Amino acid sequence: MKVDYMAQSQSVTYPHVFELKKLTRDSDEHWETIEPQIQQFWHKAPKELQHRNYEHEGCIITVDINWQPLAARLRRDYVLLQPLRENTAPVKDWLAKVYRPLRIRADVTVSGTNKFCSYEWYPTFFLDTFVHEVFLIANLSVPGSADFYGAAIARPQQRHSTEVRLSAFAFDVGWAEALDGNWPSLQALPRELVCKWFKALNIGYKQRAETGIERALYVLLHMARDDARIDSATWLFHGLEALVSTKVGENISGLVRRIGAILELDVSAQKRLNKRLRELYDWRSSFVHGGYAVPHPAASEAMDRRLDDHLMELHELRKFGASLLIATLQALIRKQIVELRFDEQLVTTTIDT
Template identity: 90%
Template sequence: MKVDHMAQSQSITYPHILELKHLTRDSDEHWETIEPQIQEFWHKAPKEVRNRQYEHEGCTITVDINWQPLAGRLRRDYGLLRPLRENTPPVKDWLAKIDRPLRIRAEVTVSGTNEFCSYDWYPTFFLDTFVHEVFLIANLSVPGSADFYRTSIANPKQRHSTDVRLSAFAFDVGWAESLDGNWPSLQALPPELVCKWFKALNIGYKQRAETGIERALFVLLHMARDDARIDSATWLFHGLEAIVSTKVGESVSGLVRRLAAILELDASTQKRLNKRLRELYDWRSSFVHGGYAVPHPAASEVMDRRLDNHLMELHELRKFGASLLIATLQALIKKRIVELRFDEQLVTTTIET
């Protein structure tokens, strides 16, 4: 649907509603450590996740999201769940309260004119783009803090809402396992540092990645949409290879060597990385080049127990690969690296003349 706007130089504000469902984490692991930090992030939400301005072909688009209702809701749900976690009687109707969707107001202001600004989808596109940015910034700051898998964007001028579908599961489970002492290790980072790093990347509304870091971030977004399939192994290698600038098909040892340099790994951890990456690479190769025993789409391990081990092995390797990709990005953030290049050097020893 197209809206007839008469003024040539104008500023129009479009109200939107973000509807968030399933705000609780999928796991209770380390809830005492993780959930207060998630609440703190949203309570003190940096301006970079509340306001964003884009410049697009003569238009200035300003996006504003009020995240305070989310901060209050997370604090309330934490209180509702605490009795169950401590084996004390829960509050009456606690489940109905937790399951209730949360609606957040958002506004998009479009100033100026171009050939696209008169379409209803135009302001919604920039809000959707900003929500994707917030997903990455929040989860790289406090892993698991922004789960938008059951989130939709409603524009009163459009018949259908826009589904966001971004799951924070990989971030959440990666941080929980790190707190158990497992590697790769994820951690909470200062939001101001992550915001500064993300701003320096200057991704904006790009629809195609141009750098290795951009490709890795876009891979995380693709995996957040659906990380339960075998092609996630391909996505993970694409993201890891993009960060360290290895070419498709190069040896795993080169990938390991470069990742080890970024993550500053000791010899024993580097050997473990090599072993796990080769296992993941075997899955990728079987899928890309043939030999993969394709499971039925119904995927019922109850009816065929052979599928149980298959799914569990893939799940564990996928968790490892996702945590490795996130840990590598967090290492770049801590080092304030927004661009990197590996130069191979030839080192020789000659005979005396």
């Protein structure tokens, strides 16, 4: 629908509501370590996550969102659930309180005119884009801190809302497993470091990735929308290959060498990485080239116990692949690397004359 919003003014502010329907983590693993850091992140949310300017064909679009209601809600839920977790006292009506949606005000101001600014979807597009940025920055800073699965963006008196399906499960479970001593090792990073790195990438509202790092980040967003399917193995290899500039389908050893260089892995660690990547690659190949035993969409393990091992193996390999991709991006952030180039060298031995 096209409406003449810009007819009377060159600068118009459109109020929005960002509704979060899921504020709890998928598990309580390491809650005493992880959740205080999540609270701290949102309590002092960097300005880069509260205010964003975009320039688009003659218009300046400003997005403002106040995350303090989220910070307050996370603190309240933490206090509410602590007695339950420590088995010290029952809490009345905790379930209804914890699962109650949270509505956050967001404003989008459009200054200037172009051929798109009179459409209803235009300001909402930039808020949606910013939410995706926030998801990546927050979860690369404190894994699992921004779970926007089932969230929605709406305008007052507007019938339809924009659904946001971004699950932080891969980040959350990856960090929890790292705290258990497993590898790849995810960790919390200084928010200033992540914001500086992301700003230097200058992705903006770009709809098609142009660099390996951009492609890897977009892969994470695609997986966050639905990471429970076999094609996630294909997405993971696309992200890893793009990130370290190996060709699609190139041998695993090249991928291992380049990831090993970024993560500074010793020979023993590279051998373990090689083994796990080959296992994941077998799943990818069976799906892409045939041979994959496609499960029924209903996926009832109770009706066919053979599905148990199938789903568990895929789940474990998918977790490994996602953690590897995230850990590699975090390594680039720590080193503030925004562009990768690998130069092959020819080493020769000549006959003495």
